[in-house]
Amino acid sequence: MTSTPELLRPGSYVYGTWHSRPDGQTLYDAVYGRPVAVLSSEGVDFAQALAYGRQKGAALRRSTFHERARALKALATYLMERKEDYYTLSLLTGATRRDSWVDIEGGIGTLFSYASMARRDLPDERFLPDGRVERLGREGTFVGRHLLVPREGVAVQINAYNFPVWGMLEKLAPAFIAGMPSLVKPAPQTAYLTERVVRDIVASGLLPEGALQLVSGDPGDLLDHLQEQDMVAFTGSAATAARLRVHPNIVARNVPFSTEADSLNASVLGLTVRPEDPEFKLYVKEVAREITGKAGQKCTAIRRAVVPRGLVEAVTEALRAELARVTVGDPARDDVRMGALVSVEQRERVRETLSSLQKEAQIVIGGERDLLGGDREKGAFLDPTVLLCPSPLTATGPHELEAFGPVATLLPYDTLDDAIELAKMGRGSLAGSVITHDRAEATELVLGMASTHGRLLVLNRDDARESTGHGSPLPQLLHGGPGRAGGGAELGGLAGVRHHMNKVAVQADPTTLMAVTREFVPGAEVREDVVHPFRKSFDEIQVGDSLLTHRRTVTEADIVNFAGLTGDHFYAHVDEIGAREGIFGKRVAHGYFLISAAAGQFVSAAPGPVLANYGLENLRFVEPVGIGDTIRTRLTCKRKIRKDLRPGETRPTGVVEWRAEITNQDGALVATYDILTLVERARDAYDPLPEPPESEQVIPDAAQA
Template sequence: MSVMQLRSYALGAWVAPAGARPIRTPVTGEVVAEAGSEGLDFAAMLEHARRVGGPALRKMTFHERARMLKALAQHLHERRGPLYELSLLTGATRADSLIDIDGGIGTLFVYASKGRREMPDAHVFLDGPTEQLSRSGAFMGRHVCTPLQGAAVHINAFNFPVWGMLEKLAPTLLAGVPAIVKPATQGVWLAEAAFRMIVESGILPEGAVQFIAGGVGDLLSHVGPQDVVSFTGSAATARKLRAAPAILDNATRFVAEQDSLNASILGPDAAPGTPEFDMFVREAVKEITVKAGQKCTAIRRILARAAHLDALAEALSARLAEVRVGHPALPETRMGALASAAQKADVLEAVGRIGAEARRIFGDPENFQLLGADPDKGAFLPPMLLRCDDPDGARAPHEIEAFGPVSTLMPYRDAAHAAALANRGGGSLVASVFTDDPDFARDLALASAAWHGRLYFADRGIGKEGTGHGSPLPHMVHGGPGRAGGGEELGGVRGVMHYMQRTAVQGSPRMLTAIGGEWVRGAPEIDAGVHPFARRFGELRIGETIHTPARTITLEDIERFAHFTGDTFYAHMDEEAARANPFFPGRVAHGYLLLSFAAGQFVKPEPGPVLANTGLDNLRFMKPVSPGDSIKVRLTVKRKTPRNESYGEVRWDVELTNQDDETVAAYDLLTMNAF
């Protein structure tokens, strides 16, 4: 096998390794690659990102960047075959590689979709509604989010070379911020191959991404107040990086996802023979063995009622005995190698320390069957299960993470005790609870949620649709408090916000409309001279408005609507009862009657650009309408969002007022309009 010479990508060019160091595969111990970053001008890389990549990305709208992510995901998906072959050299099995490679590409797809569906086709993201800051509404405020004008530095872990890179790049690029990617040295050949595909695609603008194959040198000495450092790895390394003078002096954003002693709890109702017990055993075995236990979300502590502990230990041991450890290329191998010989040594050292307060009940690192590999050359270990019968008196199982195929079994008394033990991990990325008892689940959530970034509840109703304890999903927050680092990666649009600045903008409705790209009530209205329903998506302008004639509401209207719909609520039909209600002056019109009449006042009936009414948002009824009152409607184009090449969504601000110009109802109407 030829040794791969891994290159960095800096200032728009590939740079050959300098000061290269050999990197060995954990499968055979052979040198497979060389990487080194000596000679790279890290200050220049940051400036290139800020001055070239940042402006190019910020010129694009959120939707344009989302389409860019989708194109990139499709490009990688079509070329992922060679990545699987390189992944074998990391010690990962084919199943492990699917999680890493396909999971990373899938994250790009999810963020591409969320960018189009949940963010505007604009340069400003509006965070929440407007706030009226004066009595008349002439002075308003709202929060807006705009891309940071710096660069993101991504320092990634060794366990997921592709997913770890793409799950950070997706929200960063969607936000409009360029990134410098620094993968862990072990497995860097896989990250470099995927990154090379990204560059060769030509999809991203110049300066949007750069890559370091080697150490970070003095990179963190040059970060500033508009930059972000996102780190995944050990707590010790996170402390060192977080304390960099430039990060402290400039209050540079630092996002960490680090050590996590995750717990999984078997509910007291989940006795042997129940679906939850069987689900728990399968999940625990999976979390111990997938990626050889080298997952930040893996189950490190297994908690069960004392009465079920022996049966659980027996069931877990039986399932673990079926796991075949060996060369990851072999089809019968279920668990491959750890990332390196050094990682294997670290795991064994941690197991020894935990073993001072627990006993090993399954897995002997000195005597296990290994398929197709040399135990003296490869970084292989068997799955190991320990048991600690005094979890209250022990410290090591709650404080030491063996980042490998290791978990510790321990008993609890009740929900409060289980939560207390889970919380002793000092903050985790995830805890899971397998129970069919909603009360137990609620008690655990209330007592434990503050200590965990994610709580995964599994019962028989979840069936095969649950993604599992250890699966971070791009839709949900990935991170955790305390020991887990305090960061919140992913989480849909929440993850994008880490790379944006939230700013309070105050001014007149006219100014807020211009800044946010969304019409604010009180801003100027535009009279196009024609009915807006007759205008195509591209022709409509924000603020375009029509005012309808008034329509008088009669008692006959109210009674006919009541009998036709079956809504004969007393406030519409009984004068005396309605007057006794503190909200009504007497019989009043149905709110939905008003909406129906409003539609009749502004809808243009003949075929035209409006394809469909897709719903109402933010509906409020402010003032009752009595027989004899009249209503008129103001319909204003509030926001436009393209959906595809054929049509886009128009959000209309609708206000119903009575004969005294008092607002009686207001809502957002959503329509799909042809281009």
């Protein structure tokens, strides 16, 4: 039996202080129906909270992507050390340990993921160059490029009750990396868990002041005070989203409004699948897991199970057997696999929807079972329920009504076109899945369903071992969907970061654009020094540092020797007659010979700060080089990327990206590419202190130990 803590009074954290009241809305635990918390946001000045976030957000915007990433990683580590406190509170929401794992550690894992993505894929800057430099004039003196900069407002995040930790952190992570402060408004039913995590975040001191605010309780007139630089991200029902989207102030100020709405997600079992196939068992287990996970309270859960008509009976019996093994009761017990819905009110809403669904479908799996702990009346328990709609193409209820609980409807189909049509009748979904081992069938279903889905999983025997399942959003991939699903675009890797930034086109001369973006722009002024660039450390090298090499005339011996060395005897290089009849009209040097020859021109051979070649990117061969042509290379520092020290590393380094341009005797470009070099740098404040040599380590004596 879950123990009842002292009555909680979740507070709001706004304009740098905590606000709470002794009275307000009483919340009840989902398992036994006992009072668990009192919630109120009375007294919160929402205009002041937004103004505070905008003002204090300046410090966050001044930090770089890498600095934000380090803070996010440190925060994730800090929260992970305190996760057991969150698990204890999560039991009161009706969630089992497994359900809570997705919410708690899944949410913290999202912080880790965004910290990693930002360090790996974003520059150590507070802006993001986007796309390539566009040449806007014939002579190359006028160019343009897009930049992404943080919006100077507050990201208002209105979350649903079903994932009180993950729902907050999956929005906070990309907004924070983008440099935008967050104001979180959790759903009241589980706000006490969200508040507990925010208390730890505030206590950690790891985020800049104003980067995170929390409103526990009614949002009051919050939306009335939004301004053009603010944003709103909403998770919840499609009906509520539609109402909020047309709020007069949001419309008048054109405030970006992103929705991740509950949707009638479908899972399709392929026509080629037979009951004895592994895919049949995978399908049954996936549907059962989505029905019972979080007691069906997932915006990505399978609501419509689309199965071949000839397999309806087999799927029904297999589902009945699978669901019979699901024990329901107090989630604190080890022998319970499914807990309660979040509240009695939510259970009654599901029952009402279930009753409406039965106008076009009948229950084939259901009925009350014995509870293993919990209170059947005061708690919010609802047993797993499966319906069958015999004529789904002409029905409306299964495609319009969502029972946000442990409920799914079987929809029989006869052809793949019918299956696709049924999936699309949900009018837009966050997630869909296709279970088949037939690649042609999978292709037809995926491409047929793609326009109305945000994410599609193809599940079969080959990927089942690693698959995260139908209902699991991942930080690297889009979490959102068109139509009924809201049209939002949460997560999606760096797309979630870009969503919180303003895109501006900057037009200038190449040298000025290089100064603004701190990345080399073709045509910009370069700096040539008597010191070879490879003799400079990471800290000494500057963007625009350049070297123009000596010349080299390509000979027939070069081509023959390179062919012999590599085994590349392509006719254009070694066959005089074939080459004459080819597109070049003559024998030409190997493209990879040109790269090798260029390296010989610009490399400084002696040991120095350049430690290794780190890679080569964006290679293009522009013009052929024949026997007797003369080449030279210009090497220019394009950008610099500081690397963190990894465990076990003692030598601080950074990556320098160089633009290499090989030209011929006429000055024409014959090849261009980017070279990455690993370069030694000085130790800085972000590097861990080096371990002292063993001889210098102080070993405490037994008494001190």
